[in-house]
Amino acid sequence: MANEMAPPEETPVPLPAAPTLAVASNIVLQPPLSRRGSGPGLVLIVDGGLPLGHSDKTLDPPPLLKWAEEGFAVAQITLANAFGQDLQRAIEALDSSNECSPKGKYGLITYAPILQSGESIFGASTSIAAIVNYSAVLIAAANAAKPILWHAAGANISSANPGIATTHVYPEASENFVIPAHENYHSASAAVSHTRTLTFLKPLTEGPYFDLEAIWNEHCLYEFGERAVEKTMGTMVEEPYVNHIPTITGGIGRERLTNFYRNHFIHSNPPDTSLELVSRTVGVDRVIDEFVFKCTHDRVVDWLVPGIPPTGKPLEVPFTSIVNIRGDRLFHEHIAWDQATLLRQLGLLPEYLPFPYPVNGKSPAPGKKFEYRVPVAGVETARKLVDENSVQSNEMFSYGIREVDA
Known part of the structure; x- marks a missing residue:
């Protein structure tokens, strides 16, 4: 009832939803959780002892949901005795899925050690185009004909594996560091390895590719142009976050971030707010901008200068934003600026202390x-950035x- 009475811009935007399908007692199929709704196939191999639920310590979802949010159709196998049959059934499930496209060039990610007999099976599969190994055991040279990426946890693991696998070592991490509910979860290493996996997989699985600039521009349009909270949140994954680093403002998770946008950001910005883009770098899963944030400080802007009454001063402040995009929706924004130059422009920072x-x-x-x-420095910082x-x-x-x- 409340939604019917809300203004149009406050009507919640439906999020992508696709139920997980049971293929066998130890195999499930998760269609893509992207706005596009279709994408390449991906096989995950997990151990039955891994904690694969959500964690209350991080917004990072379990692998099945995370890769579906990236836009893949995901078949997840929990290791059992008949690995060869399980892999074939998982591949057949992807082959027959209407949401899986293109067919026959699937990635395989293993989070569990695989016996050599199992390695030979997926090494011989013509449907597996690339292998990513998160387990603590190097996949044998039998699969060297396929591209292999190994994320090796622990400082004692050598990265020298010429001819076998591209290897990245994570000295601060331990085994299972990418499983959010595992006690060894290490967020920084998990994030870096995820980006590396996307970079490795996408050319081999033919995507999924999204126009990240268009997705970010759409988000900014709703945020600063239309000033529509629910449309803004509709461009983000199920559990996103925003971190304005200098003032430690933002929101962690959908409920808190929606509240932040509605009560402390979107409707709190001065009417003459504008963003002057200076540079943009687009990666496989993020957009990095340098820009000048401009406005007249005619109100309390509590995300920017919390607690400070309006001064009427014009502001031109250099900003940097790192926007992580998962599939075709935003996961997080890390926004930074120099708070000292902002205070100098407001006349609130003395020349001597x-x-x-x-x-x-x-x-x-x-x-x-x-x-x-x-x-x-004051406004000179913005001018120096532009020219x-x-x-x-x-x-x-x-x-x-x-x-x-x-």
Whole structure:
């Protein structure tokens, strides 16, 4: 009833939904959880002892859902005795799935050690185009004819495997570091390895490819142009997050992020807010922007300068955004800027501040104090980002300490 009375822009946008299908007692098929709804095939191999549920310590979903959000049709095998038959049934399930396209060039990701007999089976399969190994055991040279990527956990593992596998070592991680509910889960290593896996797999499985720039631009249109909360959230995965690093503002998870957007961001930005793009780098799963955030500080902008009443000052602040896109929806945004230059532009950062330490071993004279010139620029930082010749470099090298009356 509440949704019927809400303004159009607040009507929740349906998220991709596709039920998991049982293929056998130890095999399931998950269609893609993307807005596109179809994608290449991927076979996952897991051990029955792995904790494959959601974790209350991270938003990272279990592998089956994560790869489906990336846009793959995913067949997951829990290891049993008849591995050869299980692999064939998983491949047949992908072959017959209307949501799996193209056919016959499937990736295989194993999170569990495979016996040599099992390796020979998927090594001989003509449907498996590439192999990714997250287990602690190197896949044998029998599969060297297929491209292999090994994510090796632990500092004691050598990365030298010429002719067998492309190897990345994660010295700070332990086995099962990519399983969110496992005690060894290591978020940084899991994120880096996931991007490497996408880079490795997509050319071999013919995708899935998405226009990441268009997805990010769509999100920004709803966020800053239409100022529509639910449309903005509709461009994001089931459990996304946003982190504005200097002010530690944002939201972790759909409910909190929706609340943040509705009450502290989308409708809180000044009407003249604009973003001037300076550079953009597009990777396999992210868009990295340099831009100048511009507005007039005519209200409390609590995500940007929380608690500070309006000053009426114009702002031009260099920003950097790292936007991680999973499939055709955003997973997270990491946004950073220099808070000091923002405060300088608002007239809230003095040119000099007290220096409470001795200088060259000497304290200030009686009735005196040391002050240092604050090495922070104002709007010049934005101008320098846009035009490298607009401001002379290295002028702060002349800054120093002064002694003044206390």
